Amino acid sequence: MHIMLVDDHSLIRSGISDSLAKHYPGIEITEAESSKAALSLAREQSIDLALVDLFMPGEKLFSLVRELGSRDMDIPFIVLSSSDNPSHIRKCIDLGALGYVPKSSAQSELFAAVDRVLAGGTYYPSPALQAHQPEPAADEEPVSMSYGYNEVENILTARQMEILELIAHGQTNKQIANNLGVSNYTVKVHVSAVFKALGLSNRSQAAILGEKIGLSSQVTGN
Incomplete structure (x- = not known):
């Protein structure tokens, strides 16, 4: 560390x-x-x-x-x-x-x-x-789940968009770290920041949103 x-x-x-x-x-x-x-x-x-x-x-x-x-x-x-x-x-x-x-x-x-x-x-x-940026209730779908690509891109940083894309491809934090050449600690923090910025409560929501806005169809590294 x-x-x-x-x-x-x-x-x-x-x-x-x-x-x-x-x-x-x-x-x-x-x-x-x-x-x-x-x-x-x-x-x-x-x-x-x-x-x-x-x-x-x-x-x-x-x-x-x-x-x-x-x-x-x-x-x-x-x-x-x-x-x-x-x-x-x-x-x-x-x-x-x-x-x-x-x-x-x-x-x-x-x-x-x-x-x-x-x-x-x-x-x-x-x-x-x-509670500055509260998470949604477990049974309440985040507003961001209805966003399009441009809306998400305006909210996230360039690095956070990369993280969301890799989550949409089903990659684990370790795989993301290897892809981006950063530490697992850094990936964990960025994943948390993505969830917070978009009001998401779990990785599944992030993957679904990433797929919905077309990130899962983009070619990424292995």
């Missing part, structure tokens, strides 16, 4: 790195002290998860979060911040953060967030925020 830790304070990076190394033996941790360094590392290295500070000196608020959540990036990330302002948390969620942990939290909360996101889930500070 390779984690990138982004924070402008070296003491904070050191403390978090030590805690992660003790809790996850064998983990690889790469540190970055600026958004520029983080984005450079993100493009050069294979990273399973990024832990990023929200407030970086000399940079606009949410700038790094916005970059990591863009179509060009392929890294799941959790925001670590001194702010527990609900508007900040919701903005990070809207920009693609799969987790948010206030720096005042106990170490156990950080570990719980890392475990949850790497397992394909999300982690936010309160039940109200976890």
Whole structure:
């Protein structure tokens, strides 16, 4: 497991790195002290998860979060911040953060967030925020099941469209990881993001939707 830790304070990076190394033996941790360094590392290295500070000196608020959540990036990330302002948390969620942990939290909360996101889930500070994008009831068909190709393409990132296409072809997470040259952790996170963005509750719905909009008829790698 390779984690990138982004924070402008070296003491904070050191403390978090030590805690992660003790809790996850064998983990690889790469540190970055600026958004520029983080984005450079993100493009050069294979990273399973990024832990990023929200407030970086000399940079606009949410700038790094916005970059990591863009179509060009392929890294799941959790925001670590001194702010527990609900508007900040919701903005990070809207920009693609799969987790948010206030720096005042106990170490156990950080570990719980890392475990949850790497397992394909999300982690936010309160039940109200976890319900920011509620899943449909089990007996209720998601609205997205009636969408066409263009509507789905406008909702998902380019990478998420690739994931949905491979799900429509019946591929497992391991097969998808091999096809795309990424880790299983990364695939799990992207699958979760696809479900969340489209309001889907399971893989079957994703496969049916992908087939409905023609993704299963497209040629893909083995």
